Amino acid sequence: MATVALAGVTKRFGDVVAVDDLTLEAGDDDFLVLLGPSGCGKSTALRMVAGLEEPTSGRITIGGRTVNGVEPKARDVAMVFQSYALYPHKTVLDNIAFPLKARGVPKAERNEQAASVAAQLGLGELLTRRPGQLSGGQRQRVALARAIVRRPQVFLMDEPLSNLDAKMRTQTRAELVELHERLATTFIYVTHDQVEAMTMGSRVAILDQGALQQVGPPQEVYDRPANLFVARFIGSPPMNTLPATVEHLNGTAALRVGAGGRVALPEVLGNAAERGHGADVVVGVRPEHLRPVPPSATVANGDGIRATVRVVESLGHERHLLCEVEGAGAVIARVDAEAPVPHAGEPVLLGAEPRHVHIFDGATGGRLGP
Numbered sequence: 001m002a003t004v005a006l007a008g009v010t011k012r013f014g015d016v017v018a019v020d021d022l023t024l025e026a027g028d029d030d031f032l033v034l035l036g037p038s039g040c041g042k043s044t045a046l047r048m049v050a051g052l053e054e055p056t057s058g059r060i061t062i063g064g065r066t067v068n069g070v071e072p073k074a075r076d077v078a079m080v081f082q083s084y085a086l087y088p089h090k091t092v093l094d095n096i097a098f099p100l101k102a103r104g105v106p107k108a109e110r111n112e113q114a115a116s117v118a119a120q121l122g123l124g125e126l127l128t129r130r131p132g133q134l135s136g137g138q139r140q141r142v143a144l145a146r147a148i149v150r151r152p153q154v155f156l157m158d159e160p161l162s163n164l165d166a167k168m169r170t171q172t173r174a175e176l177v178e179l180h181e182r183l184a185t186t187f188i189y190v191t192h193d194q195v196e197a198m199t200m201g202s203r204v205a206i207l208d209q210g211a212l213q214q215v216g217p218p219q220e221v222y223d224r225p226a227n228l229f230v231a232r233f234i235g236s237p238p239m240n241t242l243p244a245t246v247e248h249l250n251g252t253a254a255l256r257v258g259a260g261g262r263v264a265l266p267e268v269l270g271n272a273a274e275r276g277h278g279a280d281v282v283v284g285v286r287p288e289h290l291r292p293v294p295p296s297a298t299v300a301n302g303d304g305i306r307a308t309v310r311v312v313e314s315l316g317h318e319r320h321l322l323c324e325v326e327g328a329g330a331v332i333a334r335v336d337a338e339a340p341v342p343h344a345g346e347p348v349l350l351g352a353e354p355r356h357v358h359i360f361d362g363a364t365g366g367r368l369g370p
C-alpha cells in the first residue's frame with residue numbers, strides 16, 4: 001500500500017504538452033481512474049508513475065518517497081497494458097510465475113504462488129496452456145495474475161479491458177473491483193470509457209489536453225460537473241447543453257432558451273448566474289431529468305422549453321426522444337419505456353426541476369452556482 005502523488009507534473013514532447021501541471025493524489029486504497037478523450041495525456045501520466053517516462057518538471061512520490069529518476073523496477077509498481085505482452089511459448093503458469101523467477105524465487109515456491117493467484121482469477125484449469133490457446137479475456141487475466149503475483153505497492157493499468165468484447169468487459173470490470181477490495185492496494189486505472197470510470201473508480205480524475213478538469217467520487221462528478229467539458233464527457237447520452245441568457249424579472253431569475261423557452265432558476269443559481277440582464281450562459285440538463293409534456297399542459301410558473309420531437313428511439317428498457325429546440329439546438333430526453341410519448345413531428349414542452357438545472361459560464365465553461 002502506498003499513496004501516489006503527482007505535484008505540478010508536466011511532460012513535454014517537443015512542442016506537445018502531453019501533461020500540463022498535473023497535481024493529483026491516489027491514496028492508499030484508492031481506485032483512481034484517469035479518464036479523458038484520446039490524446040489527453042492519460043497514458044503519459046501513468047507511464048511517468050511507472051518510470052517509463054520522466055517528467056519535464058514536477059515531482060512524483062510513491063509512499064512518500066520521491067521517485068523522479070528512480071528506475072521502473074525499483075518503484076514497486078506493476079503495470080498492466082492493453083496489449084497483454086505475454087510470452088507466447090511459455091505456459092500460463094510460467095507466464096504468471098515469471099516475475100518471481102526474475103527475482104530468484106525457487107521454482108516450487110514460485111509455482112505455488114503463481115497457481116494460487118491463477119486460481120483466484122479462475123485460471124486454475126488453464127495452467128498448462130499457452131497464450132495462443134486462450135480467449136482474450138483469459139489472456140487479460142493471465143496478465144493481471146502476473147502483476148498480482150509480484151505483490152506491488154501500486155497497480156497501474158492502461159485500458160486493460162479494451163481488447164475484450166462487451167460482455168467480457170462487464171464481467172472483468174466487476175472482477176477488478178473485487179480484486180481491488182481484496183488486495184487493498186492503490187490502483188490507478190486509465191480509460192477513455194466513462195462507464196468504466198463510473199462503475200470502477202472510487203475517484204475519477206478527468207483530463208483534457210493534459211490538464212486536470214475535476215477529480216472526485218464518480219457520483220459527485222456526475223451530479224456536479226465542474227465545467228462544460230466534464231458535463232459533456234460523463235453520462236450517456238451526455239448532458240444536454242444549450243446556449244441561454246439570464247433574465248431578472250420582478251426579483252426572480254430565469255433562463256431564456258431558444259425561441260420561447262423559459263426556465264425559472266432557484267435564487268442561488270440566479271444570483272450566481274449574473275446579476276445583469278441578458279448574461280450569456282450555457283444551461284445543462286441531463287437526459288433523465290428532462291420531462292417532456294404535451295404543449296397544452298399547465299406547467300408550474302409557465303416554465304418549459306418548446307421543442308419538436310424529431311425521433312423516438314426505443315432501447316427496450318427506455319426511450320430516447322430526440323428533440324429540436326427552435327433557435328437553440330438538439331436535446332435528448334430519456335423516458336420510461338411504458339410512459340406515453342409524443343410521436344416524431346409533434347410539439348412538446350420540456351421541463352426540468354430547478355435542482356436538476358446546471359448553468360455554466362458562456363465564456364469560460366466553468367460551473368456557476370453550487
Ligand SMILES: Nc1ncnc2c1ncn2[C@@H]1O[C@H](COP(=O)(O)OP(=O)(O)OP(=O)(O)O)[C@@H](O)[C@H]1O
Nearest residue numbers: 013016017018037038039040041042043044045192
Ligand atoms: N513519445 C511521444 N512523442 C511525442 N508525442 C507523444 C509521445 N507520447 C505521447 N505523445 C503525445 O502526447 C499526447 C498525450 O498522449 P497520451 O498517449 O498520453 O494520450 P492518451 O490520453 O493515453 O490517449 P489514448 O486514449 O489515445 O491512449 C498526445 O498528443 C500524443 O500524441
Ligand SMILES: [Mg+2]
Nearest residue numbers: 042043044158
Ligand atoms: Mg493511452
